[in-house]
Amino acid sequence: MSKHDDDKPKAPAGPPSPERRSFFTTAANLAMAGGLVASYGTLAGMAGRFLYPSKNRDRAWMYVADLVSLKVGDSLPFKLPDGSAIVVARQGERGDVSDFVALSSVCPHLGCHVHWEANNNRFFCPCHNGAFDPSGRATEGPPAAAGQSLGRYPLRVDRGLLFIEVPLDDSPDTSAG
Helix, strand or coil, X not given: CCHHHHCCCCCCCCCCCHHHHHHHHHHHHHHHHHHHHHHHHHHHHHHHHHHCCCCCCCEEEEEEEEHHHCCCCXXXXXXXXXXXXXXXEECCCCCCHXXXXXXXXXXXXXXXXXXXXXXXXEEEECCCCEEEXXXXXXXXXXXXXXXXXXXXXXXXXXXXXXXEEEECCCCCCCCCC
């Protein structure tokens, strides 16, 4: 090569070759098709879970407290194995299951913590002054306006002990740490 060969102007790059253009067109079309398949597949999966719910979960009875430890008007915050926060309140003196109620302690309005007020005979959410009757039905505040109630959990009394029914699956792994 001579010194003059390097000084020659290079030809400007022309339009991309047809093979390159068709490759990028095909790649873009495949990416769009993949996105559509993924999004419609997700939609179909959600619709299927809604229309055909999973089987009933296995359930078991879990110990909560002995009856003598909860006086009338007392409440006990309790966490289920799946992490759900509930409150168990004693509302009567008979000594049977009708004395107790177990409700979600999470307000359905905005997720604030609900607590039992024995002197007012209600569950109260301090975030927006939401109130619930002893059975968990909303009576005041935004939850009442929206017709929201606290979730209820089944209880059982056996030999002076109080038990709550809990799901067996979906419980967190407690073996690590």
